[in-house]
Amino acid sequence: MTTTIYSVDEARRRARRLLPKVVFDFIEGGADDELTTKANRRAFDRILFRPLTGVDVGEPDLRTTVLDTELSFPVLLAPCGGLSMFHPDGQAGAARAAASAHTIAVVGTLSGSLLEKGMSDGGGAPHWFQLYKLGGRAGAERLVDRASEAGYRTLVVSVDTPVVGHKERDIRNGGVRPGGTPAIDRVDLASMIRFAPKVAAHPRWVYRFARAGFPLGQPNVDMLQSDGSPISLEKATEAWMSSPATWADFEWIRSRWSGRVVAKGILSGDDARRAVGAGADAVIISNHGGRQLDAAPATINVLQDVVEAVGTTTEVLLDSGIRRGSDVARALALGARAVLIGRPYLYGLAVGGERGVRIVLDILRDELTRTLQLLGRQSVAELDRSSVLASGESAQRGCDNAQGSLGP
Numbered sequence: 318m319t320t321t322i323y324s325v326d327e328a329r330r331r332a333r334r335l336l337p338k339v340v341f342d343f344i345e346g347g348a349d350d351e352l353t354t355k356a357n358r359r360a361f362d363r364i365l366f367r368p369l370t371g372v373d374v375g376e377p378d379l380r381t382t383v384l385d386t387e388l389s390f391p392v393l394l395a396p397c398g399g400l401s402m403f404h405p406d407g408q409a410g411a412a413r414a415a416a417s418a419h420t421i422a423v424v425g426t427l428s429g430s431l432l433e434k435g436m437s438d439g440g441g442a443p444h445w446f447q448l449y450k451l452g453g454r455a456g457a458e459r460l461v462d463r464a465s466e467a468g469y470r471t472l473v474v475s476v477d478t479p480v481v482g483h484k485e486r487d488i489r490n491g492g493v494r495p496g497g498t499p500a501i502d503r504v505d506l507a508s509m510i511r512f513a514p515k516v517a518a519h520p521r522w523v524y525r526f527a528r529a530g531f532p533l534g535q536p537n538v539d540m541l542q543s544d545g546s547p548i549s550l551e552k553a554t555e556a557w558m559s560s561p562a563t564w565a566d567f568e569w570i571r572s573r574w575s576g577r578v579v580a581k582g583i584l585s586g587d588d589a590r591r592a593v594g595a596g597a598d599a600v601i602i603s604n605h606g607g608r609q610l611d612a613a614p615a616t617i618n619v620l621q622d623v624v625e626a627v628g629t630t631t632e633v634l635l636d637s638g639i640r641r642g643s644d645v646a647r648a649l650a651l652g653a654r655a656v657l658i659g660r661p662y663l664y665g666l667a668v669g670g671e672r673g674v675r676i677v678l679d680i681l682r683d684e685l686t687r688t689l690q691l692l693g694r695q696s697v698a699e700l701d702r703s704s705v706l707a708s709g710e711s712a713q714r715g716c717d718n719a720q721g722s723l724g725p
């Protein structure tokens with residue numbers, strides 16, 4: 318890999334060339350018609366800046382704190398599934414890249430690595446753990462206890478997945494079974510015969526994947542039963558879907574977990590209030606990158622509602638659709654404390670493992686720096702509503718490529 322990756326979109330192009338379609342589409346896909354995935358981007362494009370010109374801001378200060386942890390800049394890595402399939406560095410590589418950039422990775426239950434590895438091999442940063450109720454309440458209790466023992470101090474509970482979103486690319490590619498579990502979770506003769514034609518044109522990925530020993534499994538699932546007996550991903554998912562995470566779960570989670578709890582998947586002020594009422598220390602506005610409810614609103618369009626509802630007492634984070642440092646600036650200007658990225662760092666991981674993730678983080682950092690310089694703002698703390706045009710004004714003076722988006 319050379320360092321000529323100059324934007325998230327360039328990382329995406331390279332990931333697309335390198336990965337078999339079935340793998341790239343797993344990263345890229347949204348639910349159903351992918352309306353929300355597209356709307357996330359368009360909504361950012363509609364927000365125009367109001368620069369202060371003639372100001373020399375020097376090197377702007379990007380530092381912030383999130384739940385009392387100091388970050389070098391306000392971008393975290395969102396929890397994602399299946400990282401070992403994209404590159405053998407997997408979750409630990411992404412966590413190390415986050416640590417070296419002085420930020421946080423949220424390690425997913427379904428990351429493809431043991432949750433302990435995200436912490437022990439993650440570069441020594443205070444990473445967070447994301448919880449799904451895999452294996453039902455009993456399974457989730459084990460995950461919570463193990464996350465605590467592993468040293469995580471912040472738990473992210475995803476509340477937007479009562480069922481797995483219907484991603485038609487995965488179905489077309491033969492990558493999932495009905496219900497959303499992977500069509501292959503181990504490599505055997507049958508799966509080799511079925512998938513060999515789909516991956517043959519991507520020898521670099523095949524070589525890497527084979528050398529790593531075909532890491533397809535979900536090791537956190539293997540350890541869900543308290544008696545240590547194995548449970549299949551299908552069974553664990555069935556138990557999760559039959560009692561998905563609700564606000565009532567926050568009660569037992571709060572009593573079992575001594576650290577901070579964050580609710581991920583909030584899309585309205587009302588739900589943000591509910592989350593805080595149930596004990597959440599922070600909320601993440603997220604539509605899962607458009608992978609769950611299609612035609613859910615673009616996250617940047619609900620930010621103001623959520624900030625008005627809980628923003629004076631609770632930190633509000635946002636993900637879904639961030640592709641540029643200028644998007645980070647837009648979200649901060651409208652009241653987000655920090656943002657998370659999903660696909661952007663997965664592209665980087667696919668292309669160059671840990672180093673690729675670091676490159677993507679550095680690109681976003683440089684873009685955010687330049688945006689602040691061009692805006693005449695000396696620090697991320699100076700970003701506020703006066704940094705962007707009001708939505709009516711933005712629409713009036715808008716760019717052509719921003720037309721036709723969903724939401725207000």
Ligand SMILES: Cc1cc2nc3c(=O)[nH]c(=O)nc-3n(C[C@H](O)[C@H](O)[C@H](O)COP(=O)(O)O)c2cc1C
Pocket residue numbers: 343344345357395396397398399425426427428447475581603604605606607608636637638639657658659660661663
């Ligand atoms: C391949 C992939 C897998 C994901 N897996 C999870 C997951 O296991 N848990 C979760 O809470 N969110 C998951 N997400 C959603 C991300 O945490 C995040 O909300 C989303 O990617 C943000 O949108 P973006 O990709 O446009 O940045 C996943 C996203 C992708 C792209």
